[in-house]
Amino acid sequence: MHWSINTPLVIVLLLNLFMLSVSRMRSLIYSAAAQGVILSALPLLLEKRIDSMIIIVALVTAAIKGLLIPQMLHKALRDAQIKREVEPLIGFLPTMLLGALGTAVSITFAAYLPMTQTGSSTLIIPASFSTVLTGFLLLTTRYKAITQVIGYLILENGIYIFGMLLLAAVPFLVELGILLDLFVGIFVVSIILNHINEAFSSLDTRQLTALKE
Amino acid sequence: MEMSLTLLALALIAISGVPGLMARRRDSWGQSIATILTVSGSVMGLVGGFVALVTGRVSMARLPGIWPGLPLHLRMDSLTAFFTVLIFLMAAAGSVYGHGYWRQAKHPTTGRKLRFLYGLLIASMVVVTLAYDALAFLLAWEIMALTSYFLIATEDHKPECRQAAWVYFVATHIGTLALFAMFALLHDASGTFLLLPIPVAAGLGIETAIFLLALIGFGLKAGIMPLHFWLPGAHANAPSHISALLSGVLIKIGIYGLLRILTLLPNPPAVWGVLILMLGTANALLGVMFALGQHDIKRLLAYHSIENIGIILMGLGLALIGLAAHRPVWVVLGIAGCLLHVWNHGLFKSLLFFSAGSVVHATDTRDIDSFGGLAKRMPWSAGLFMIGAIAICGLPPLNGFISELLVYLGLIRPAANVAAGGWAAVALGAGALTVVGALAVACFVKVFGAVFLGVGRTDVTAKAHESPMSMIGPMTVLAGVCALIGIAPIVVVLPLGHAAAAWTGDAAVPRRLAAALHWETLTIISTSFAAALVILMFAVRATRRHAMVPRVPTWACGYARPSSRMQYTAASFAQLLVGLLRWVLCPVTHGKEPWQLFAPSVQRHTDVPDFITDRVGFKAWNQFKRWLMPVRRVQQGSVQEYLLYMLLALFLLLGSLIPIESIFMHVMGR
Numbered sequence: 001m002h003w004s005i006n007t008p009l010v011i012v013l014l015l016n017l018f019m020l021s022v023s024r025m026r027s028l029i030y031s032a033a034a035q036g037v038i039l040s041a042l043p044l045l046l047e048k049r050i051d052s053m054i055i056i057v058a059l060v061t062a063a064i065k066g067l068l069i070p071q072m073l074h075k076a077l078r079d080a081q082i083k084r085e086v087e088p089l090i091g092f093l094p095t096m097l098l099g100a101l102g103t104a105v106s107i108t109f110a111a112y113l114p115m116t117q118t119g120s121s122t123l124i125i126p127a128s129f130s131t132v133l134t135g136f137l138l139l140t141t142r143y144k145a146i147t148q149v150i151g152y153l154i155l156e157n158g159i160y161i162f163g164m165l166l167l168a169a170v171p172f173l174v175e176l177g178i179l180l181d182l183f184v185g186i187f188v189v190s191i192i193l194n195h196i197n198e199a200f201s202s203l204d205t206r207q208l209t210a211l212k213e
Numbered sequence: 214m215e216m217s218l219t220l221l222a223l224a225l226i227a228i229s230g231v232p233g234l235m236a237r238r239r240d241s242w243g244q245s246i247a248t249i250l251t252v253s254g255s256v257m258g259l260v261g262g263f264v265a266l267v268t269g270r271v272s273m274a275r276l277p278g279i280w281p282g283l284p285l286h287l288r289m290d291s292l293t294a295f296f297t298v299l300i301f302l303m304a305a306a307g308s309v310y311g312h313g314y315w316r317q318a319k320h321p322t323t324g325r326k327l328r329f330l331y332g333l334l335i336a337s338m339v340v341v342t343l344a345y346d347a348l349a350f351l352l353a354w355e356i357m358a359l360t361s362y363f364l365i366a367t368e369d370h371k372p373e374c375r376q377a378a379w380v381y382f383v384a385t386h387i388g389t390l391a392l393f394a395m396f397a398l399l400h401d402a403s404g405t406f407l408l409l410p411i412p413v414a415a416g417l418g419i420e421t422a423i424f425l426l427a428l429i430g431f432g433l434k435a436g437i438m439p440l441h442f443w444l445p446g447a448h449a450n451a452p453s454h455i456s457a458l459l460s461g462v463l464i465k466i467g468i469y470g471l472l473r474i475l476t477l478l479p480n481p482p483a484v485w486g487v488l489i490l491m492l493g494t495a496n497a498l499l500g501v502m503f504a505l506g507q508h509d510i511k512r513l514l515a516y517h518s519i520e521n522i523g524i525i526l527m528g529l530g531l532a533l534i535g536l537a538a539h540r541p542v543w544v545v546l547g548i549a550g551c552l553l554h555v556w557n558h559g560l561f562k563s564l565l566f567f568s569a570g571s572v573v574h575a576t577d578t579r580d581i582d583s584f585g586g587l588a589k590r591m592p593w594s595a596g597l598f599m600i601g602a603i604a605i606c607g608l609p610p611l612n613g614f615i616s617e618l619l620v621y622l623g624l625i626r627p628a629a630n631v632a633a634g635g636w637a638a639v640a641l642g643a644g645a646l647t648v649v650g651a652l653a654v655a656c657f658v659k660v661f662g663a664v665f666l667g668v669g670r671t672d673v674t675a676k677a678h679e680s681p682m683s684m685i686g687p688m689t690v691l692a693g694v695c696a697l698i699g700i701a702p703i704v705v706v707l708p709l710g711h712a713a714a715a716w717t718g719d720a721a722v723p724r725r726l727a728a729a730l731h732w733e734t735l736t737i738i739s740t741s742f743a744a745a746l747v748i749l750m751f752a753v754r755a756t757r758r759h760a761m762v763p764r765v766p767t768w769a770c771g772y773a774r775p776s777s778r779m780q781y782t783a784a785s786f787a788q789l790l791v792g793l794l795r796w797v798l799c800p801v802t803h804g805k806e807p808w809q810l811f812a813p814s815v816q817r818h819t820d821v822p823d824f825i826t827d828r829v830g831f832k833a834w835n836q837f838k839r840w841l842m843p844v845r846r847v848q849q850g851s852v853q854e855y856l857l858y859m860l861l862a863l864f865l866l867l868g869s870l871i872p873i874e875s876i877f878m879h880v881m882g883r
Binding site for chain 2: 143
């Protein structure tokens with residue numbers, strides 16, 4: 001039972017490290033999409049009896065995270081005509097090391113948390129913490145507005161993994177609602193991206209400091 | 214019934230600006246809806262308020278709060294109703310006035326937000342007066358502070374508006390801080406967050422602490438010197454109907470708060486009364502003196518608000534001294550003068566701001582020395598300004614006279630009574646009030662003369678035009694109420710008695726108030742005086758109609774080419790008095806004096822900077838800024854940094870989850 005859940009989670013962890021080290025924007029978007037698709041399959045593996053509702057939610061999640069959102073990001077990338085490189089504040093290797101350190105801390109930290117049985121025996125909590133951390137690292141160390149969007153996306157993935165613990169308690173409808181929020185959020189941001197591009201003729205978020213009083 | 218009417222009115226006014234938010238920029242239907250809703254709400258509120266005032270009943274309500282298990286308690290007694298009546302009247306007048314003054318078509322970008330915030334501000338002020346627990350009070354107080362901040366900053370593209378609003382923002386939050394401390398102490402003393410009187414056993418120490426905190430917190434709102442520093446800038450830079458609301462109503466909410474908290478403190482010692490009386494006297498004197506030196510018509514009116522808050526405080530101080538000295542007559546005269554002046558000042562100051570606004574509307578400037586001769590072009594505004602000016606100077610037969618008469622009589626009473634002993638010194642306040650009255654007359658002669666009489670000094674007056682009916686109408690109503698209270702003061706005896714009784718908690722007060730003054734005689738004298746004035750006016754008109762008024766140039770000591778710029782300016786008119794009061798006002802003169810043969814062209818102008826805002830305030834502000842520079846480094850506007858702060862906060866929160874003790878035990882155990 002555990003290996004079936006832990007295998008995808010290990011892939012998620014590896015993807016985290018990969019995303020921190022990658023320099024091409026396109027690869028970053030693809031890996032975020034891949035992570036989303038893998039995560040959408042998690043409830044199928046966790047739940048004991050599978051009904052149509054779960055399958056629908058998993059399919060919708062996969063479609064949105066794996067197809068729709070990457071599509072929108074690609075479109076924004078094309079429309080804004082930005083360079084296809086990730087601009088880091090600190091280098092790729094140091095961020096990856098930080099991510100690795102974060103993962104290690106997450107695993108030790110999770111062991112000490114007062115949790116129920118399902119929590120302590122799988123990689124769910126460490127993976128969730130590490131993914132949230134990865135999201136934050138992307139948000140704080142990358143300059144381009146589009147990497148910020150991907151950062152939020154990964155942050156949400158982390159929270160989603162944590163939600164797996166509460167699978168019995170939280171109805172899927174809530175999960176769908178969150179998904180809708182995420183979708184609308186990214187939709188709006190990809191529009192804002194264009195506006196930032198027009199106003200500052202770049203997507204560098206450092207320019208936004210001009211807005212402070 | 215009065216409570217439900219008030220609550221309904223409140224709800225109507227609060228949402229009055231909401232439909233307009235959905236209107237397009239150029240559409241004016243949102244404005245019409247807002248005005249209709251505000252006026253109909255105000256009528257309900259006025260009915261509710263008057264029912265409560267006339268019957269003297271107390272009604273309670275409990276609203277579901279923002280948090281489960283924490284309902285908001287509301288209570289309406291005559292003191293509350295006394296203030297809600299003022300708020301609702303001003304809300305209606307200001308809303309109709311704003312219809313003409315701040316037309317949506319002319320102000321497409323600011324009109325919608327202004328009306329939305331206007332409704333919220335009115336509603337929050339009503340809730341402040343209704344609040345019966347600390348939560349409701351503070352909640353409404355904060356909404357009031359924020360909405361008024363945004364209203365002052367209506368024209369936020371102008372740097373001076375942003376600065377005035379910012380100063381107000383700082384002031385109001387210092388005040389709120391003091392109020393939080395005060396309510397905490399009140400809770401300590403009384404054991405409940407309801408506004409219930411604290412037990413005598415709580416001790417004088419905690420009572421005095423509560424009193425002083427209330428004085429700071431409410432004093433900042435009321436503009437008690439030296440806490441008035443936000444007031445002149447804010448009043449000058451807000452749109453005129455907002456200035457009227459700030460000056461006529463908002464600062465009175467500060468007075469209301471002080472009055473309400475004083476009802477909770479048993480046996481106020483005489484020294485509080487003396488303190489308030491002295492503060493009031495200083496406020497009145499300094500307020501009118503600084504008003505004399507101003508060039509900006511709305512700034513000048515703002516300083517007069519400070520003066521009138523002083524007169525209100527003098528009444529309150531006398532009432533407190535009376536309570537401590539067990540002199541019911543002093544109490545009645547003092548609190549009645551205080552309360553009636555709250556109404557009166559609200560009425561005539563709004564009238565003055567409205568008519569000043571009408572002048573500003575026509576000329577686009579606030580500089581008194583740019584006007585001149587406007588009485589010919591704007592006869593209605595001039596006449597209504599005149600009525601407001603007579604009322605604010607405390608001259609009969611208008612309302613200012615009645616309330617100042619009450620304060621005068623109360624202040625003289627201790628001196629007239631041999632048994633009063635040392636309290637005879639209180640009568641010095643009456644002397645100060647006389648000086649204030651005389652200076653106010655001088656000041657308004659200056660304003661009226663420079664703005665409305667003579668001939669136009671600059672070409673801004675040439676394009677001046679009379680304001681539309683929607684602006685003149687509310688001004689006429691306010692002038693009418695001023696005249697009604699002045700001519701027939703007997704109409705206020707009943708509401709005033711009930712409100713004063715609600716403050717003192719003594720049922721005998723209405724009877725004492727009716728006996729304290731010969732109200733019938735006063736009414737007859739005032740009415741006949743007013744009638745005589747009106748007859749005289751018509752008689753002069755009738756004789757003048759047939760006479761030819763010759764138009765000849767003024768004799769200018771033989772100078773051959775007199776120009777319109779050679780009239781008395783406001784500054785030269787006030788120069789004598791400003792010079793005499795140099796030691797208080799410290800006027801600043803810019804430019805050289807033309808002391809040479811064949812004088813060259815020179816420019817001179819004088820200024821009376823505010824002693825707190827301009828002299829102390831900005832220095833202190835800059836010093837603060839220097840100290841707080843290291844903190845500003847945290848706030849650099851970088852998204853990445855902000856996210857990092859969030860991450861750190863998250864780590865701290867998660868860190869608190871780590872069971873350090875058990876880890877420690879675990880390691881030690883092994």
